[in-house]
Amino acid sequence: MGKVISLNISEKRGTEKNQVSSVNVIEGFGIEGDAHAGNWDKQISILPIEAMSKVPSNKMEEVKNGGFTENVTISGVSIDNLKIGTVIQIGEAVIKIQHVGKEEYKEHGRPYIVSREGRFGIVIKGGKINIGDFVKKIK
Numbered sequence: 097m098g099k100v101i102s103l104n105i106s107e108k109r110g111t112e113k114n115q116v117s118s119v120n121v122i123e124g125f126g127i128e129g130d131a132h133a134g135n136w137d138k139q140i141s142i143l144p145i146e147a148m149s150k151v152p153s154n155k156m157e158e159v160k161n162g163g164f165t166e167n168v169t170i171s172g173v174s175i176d177n178l179k180i181g182t183v184i185q186i187g188e189a190v191i192k193i194q195h196v197g198k199e200e201y202k203e204h205g206r207p208y209i210v211s212r213e214g215r216f217g218i219v220i221k222g223g224k225i226n227i228g229d230f231v232k233k234i235k
Contacts, residue, residue, distance in 0.1 A: 098172030098231035099107045100186060101145060105130040112163030119167070121189040123222035127167055141166045144188075147213035150154040158195045162205030166214055167222040170231045178215050184234040188223025190234065 104113035109131045126133030143166035180194045195216040202211040
């Protein structure tokens with residue numbers, strides 16, 4: 097079982113996200129107050145911190161120091177267990193992974209790893225998520 101280590105939202109797309117201590121997740125929509133929420137297949141973004149092991153050494157410093165671009169940063173869950181179609185519970189919310197990475201890779205900052213290893217999904221059950229909440233694979 098993993099846990100939530102960071103929660104982040106932004107009011108506008110293309111801007112760095114701000115860290116918060118809790119979020120309200122709305123079924124079929126995403127995180128309340130986040131610019132990426134909506135009726136589409138990337139309502140919430142998740143980065144397993146274990147994905148950082150895939151960052152080349154020459155990029156590590158800028159990725160670590162880059163601002164958050166994912167909504168939820170988790171630890172303790174193998175990236176191999178977060179494939180497309182996987183259903184996970186994060187706090188009270190239930191998310192179905194729809195995408196791994198983005199169609200277009202980014203080359204700089206935190207987006208470097210999120211665009212390659214971030215998980216993007218839809219909310220199938222809403223609820224509250226707090227930093228420190230558990231993360232577990234349901235299906």
